[in-house]
Amino acid sequence: MYKTTGDVMQGFSRDHTVPYLLESRDLAMGCAMSEATAPLLMSFGRVTAEPDQLAIMLYLSAGGCAEERAREHELDSLAAMKSLEADRAQDAIIQQKRALSLAATRYFQAWKRHNAFYGEPVAGECPGFEDDLGEFIYLAGLLSGLQALNAEIQSTSSIGVPKNIGSTVARATQCLDNEKWWGAPMALRATVWAMIPGAQPDGEDPFVRLDIADQQGEDAGVRISHVFHAIAAQNKGNDERLRSVIRSHAEAIDETPPNEQWQMVDAMATQMIVAISDRLWMENTGHRTPMGKLGTFWDDRKKTVETMDLDGLL
Template sequence: MKQTGIPLAAPSNPNHSRSLSVGQSIRHSFARYRGVVVALSLGTLLSGCGVINNMMYKTTGDVMQGFSREHTIPYLMESGDLAMGCAMSEATAPLLMSFGRVTDEPDQLAVMLYLSAGGCAEDQGREHELAALAAMYERKGNAAEDAMIRQKRAYALASKRYLKSWQHHNTYYGESGTGECPDFDDDLDEFIYLAGLLSGLQALNAEIQSTSSIGVPKNVGSIVARASSCLENDKWWGAPMALKATVWAMIPGAQPEGEDAFDRLAMTDRLGEEAGVRLSHVFHAIAATNKGDEAMVKSVVRRHAESLKEQPANAEWAFVDAMATNIIVSISDRLWVENTGHRTPLGQLGSFWDDQQKEVETMDLDGLL
């Protein structure tokens, strides 16, 4: 049978066809804009997550900075493990400094991190120097030259790190040497200020050792000398005056009339020995080395060795005293390698190759008669 165009069932509502068309249009419109709605919702959600993450990062950064200042630095200062302190500063500096992207720049913490990391590089430089001296003693020219190249590279890295410490120091405490002293919050605040001054002087010294142009201000020595007056000399083991006297001894025309740099260094040595923080010995030995007075250098090394037996390290600042001893040992090693080809024998710090006097054996001839 031929089908007709008549529907099998007619709609009960004559407006039903129109209703279907309207409903379909609404569904099509919703489907069309559903992607936009989802995208907007997701964007809002992600934006909220970003804000939350930034808040979490900022909080974490603030906590890490506070914890490092209140606990990590004091804990490290009470330890005498230089190698561990060196490894910590090199490993954690990028992490801790990266929090400056989400919260306040950790300038004060950076002073300590980059000073310590600079010391790591300088230690490597001293090792390469000893290798060069040993090679020269054995007349191995190529080995000596290679070691000297490595020495200069290490000192260049040390200077860059010390310079960063000095820059963060000036950012946090203000430009040093202007005649105005910062208001210190506590003893640790003062110590970090002292550490920053040391980093400035070390930056210049390492740049000179590297024979490269690192960008260290050439007037940093005189700036450090003036800024050291902001610290109490007796409180800080004679180190502020030792810093100043070393600058006087090393920079022509820097010593004030009526002053004697080496008399001042002898005085600060006594303060450091009594306090068990013998940092002044390092400055004294550096100044004597710069003067070319080997006898004085030996005398300072002997005095340091004797003091270690008589006065234990200050428990609160054991790390600083250990750092001083490490540098004094390296100075002694340099003298030994230059003259014997090897370092200071173990347990003989304070003695030198030319101290040994051979005892002449005598025979009691009366007993043979």
């Protein structure tokens, strides 16, 4: 009975729950679901086949929950430093690192489940995909690997994430159709080139590739490439490019509706762009991005309003 129940639950979650969530923009609900149901769904691996493919999505989402809490703690620390409250700032930084350590652990679980289901990425070899969702989950698994390394480094902890995971992910993205997946595979690859010394192939410019990927994502209504572009710009300390990416994202979400099938991916991109914008605003003003002001900055020049001289009309 347990085996049958486990098979049914795994199949239903993969074929219906995951696609349903991907069509939603309620990130908080998706976060709560992944944290609450992951132990239940993973426990069915004790009585039937391990739900490795489903686990990729659950642990990636749960890692995102922990990382979101880490971002809130970071904003608290920045606000405290702005107010010259050293003890409060230090406490918030400690909480941030704890949350990042948890995020890294969850992301790393997603990466290991990815390798268990699809096989460890090997140059020149690609897994067979049963359908589009299988391809997307493969992409999600690659993202989880990079996120695991990034969160581990930021947390200053050590949970055993391989340091060569970036180059491994970059190679594995070649198994995915770049145009089909909104420019995300190339954006992921270009971000690795921009961030890891020696990873960039001769004749390649990661930011040219990121610009192209951004346009593909904007046209498709799935703007996840903007996040990779912003991360690469941050890593290079290119504030002008970082602001440009944030502005482009704000304009794109006003101009093009999200792809209905992948609304959650697009919403995640916006959430992360807002988080990057919030950090900039908090560092410079002591508060987050004002409502309705994504894509603007505290030091933008105010547009001069043309006025008409009415004296001559009287």
